[in-house]
Amino acid sequence: MTSTPLLPFESVSFAGRASGPRLIVTGAVHGNETCGTQGIRRVLEEIRSGALAIERGVVTFVPVCNPLAYAKKDRIGDRNLNRNLAPTPNPKDFEDHVANWLCPLLASHEALLDLHSTRGKTEGFALVGPQDNQGLIEPFKHSKAERDMAKHLGVKRFVEGWLDTYARGVARRRANAAANPLAADAIYGVGTTEYMRSVGGYAMTLECGQHDAPESPEVAYQAIRNTLAFLGHVNGPPPAEVKTYEALRLHEVIDRDHAEDKFSRAWASFDALAPGDLIAIRNDGTEIRAPKHGRILFPDVGAKPGHEWFYLAETIGEI
Structure with missing residues (x-):
C-alpha cells in the first residue's frame, strides 16, 4: 500500500444564474489516461477567460480523480479505482480515500461524463448503461436521458451490457480458486458510472481513443463542449445527434x-x-x-x- 496518502483532491464548480441540470465531468480515474484531464483543463481555461460562460445549472470538473495514479503515470495507485467503488468507514488504500471523497461528489450531481482512454488504438466510443429496469443488478430509470446524451457526444460507436456481463463472470470466478477474491464479488464491477446510477443519476464512460494518440484530448474536449451545449449549460445551438452508428452489447x-x-x-x-x-x-x-x-x-x-x-x-x- 502507498505511504503517500496526503495528495490533495481537486474539483472545480461553476454555477449559472439560471436553473439547470447538475453535471460532473471526470478525468484520470486511471492515472495513465490523461486525455480527459487535458480536455477538462482546456475547458476550464475557456471558462475562466470568459470565452465560455456557464449560463444554467451547475457544472463540476475533476481533472484528476486519482492523484496517486496520476503522479505515478500508471493505471492504479494501490488498486483499480474503477472497480469496487463505494464509500468505506475504514479506508485501507489510497483508492478508498478517493472513493470517500468522490462518491458523495458524484451523488450530488444528476449526470456524469467520465473520460477515459484505451491501451490499443481505436476510435472514441461510449459505454452506456442498461435499459430502464427494476432488476437486482443495476435498476435504472434514466435510459432515455443517458442515451440521448450519448448520441450528442460526437462519437459513432456505443457499447452496453457491462455490469450484467460482469456479474456472470463473478458467478464463474466464485468457483475458481485462482480468482482474485475481490473480482469474485459483484460490487467489484462497480465503477464511477455504475455508482452514479446507483444513487439516482445517469452516466457514461467515454473512451476517447488510445492513451497517447494526439487526437484523444480533442475527442475529450469536443465531448465536454457538446455535453455542455446539449444539456443547456451554455448558450448556442445544441450539437448534432449522430444518426449512423454501431451499437454493440457485451x-x-x-x-x-x-x-x-x-x-x-x-x-x-x-x-x-x-x-x-x-x-x-x-x-x-x-x-x-x-x-x-x-x-x-x-x-x-x-x-x-x-x-x-x-x-x-x-x-x-x-x-
Whole structure:
C-alpha cells in the first residue's frame, strides 16, 4: 500500500444564474489516461477567460480523480479505482480515500461524463448503461436521458451490457480458486458510472481513443463542449445527434486463469470475430474460440490470473 496518502483532491464548480441540470465531468480515474484531464483543463481555461460562460445549472470538473495514479503515470495507485467503488468507514488504500471523497461528489450531481482512454488504438466510443429496469443488478430509470446524451457526444460507436456481463463472470470466478477474491464479488464491477446510477443519476464512460494518440484530448474536449451545449449549460445551438452508428452489447467476459494463457494473435478492441475464430489458448492447451459473429473488446495482454482478460460483444440494432 502507498505511504503517500496526503495528495490533495481537486474539483472545480461553476454555477449559472439560471436553473439547470447538475453535471460532473471526470478525468484520470486511471492515472495513465490523461486525455480527459487535458480536455477538462482546456475547458476550464475557456471558462475562466470568459470565452465560455456557464449560463444554467451547475457544472463540476475533476481533472484528476486519482492523484496517486496520476503522479505515478500508471493505471492504479494501490488498486483499480474503477472497480469496487463505494464509500468505506475504514479506508485501507489510497483508492478508498478517493472513493470517500468522490462518491458523495458524484451523488450530488444528476449526470456524469467520465473520460477515459484505451491501451490499443481505436476510435472514441461510449459505454452506456442498461435499459430502464427494476432488476437486482443495476435498476435504472434514466435510459432515455443517458442515451440521448450519448448520441450528442460526437462519437459513432456505443457499447452496453457491462455490469450484467460482469456479474456472470463473478458467478464463474466464485468457483475458481485462482480468482482474485475481490473480482469474485459483484460490487467489484462497480465503477464511477455504475455508482452514479446507483444513487439516482445517469452516466457514461467515454473512451476517447488510445492513451497517447494526439487526437484523444480533442475527442475529450469536443465531448465536454457538446455535453455542455446539449444539456443547456451554455448558450448556442445544441450539437448534432449522430444518426449512423454501431451499437454493440457485451455478452461474455473471459478471465485469464494462468500466467501462460496466451492470445492467438495481437488483438485490438473491436476486431471482428466469426464463429470458430481462435482467440486464445489456455496453459493446458484448451482453445478459446468465438461462439458467434461479433467483436472482441478490452483484450488485456497484461491481465493477471483471476482477472478479466477480454470481452465478447455482439451487434445490436440501436441503443
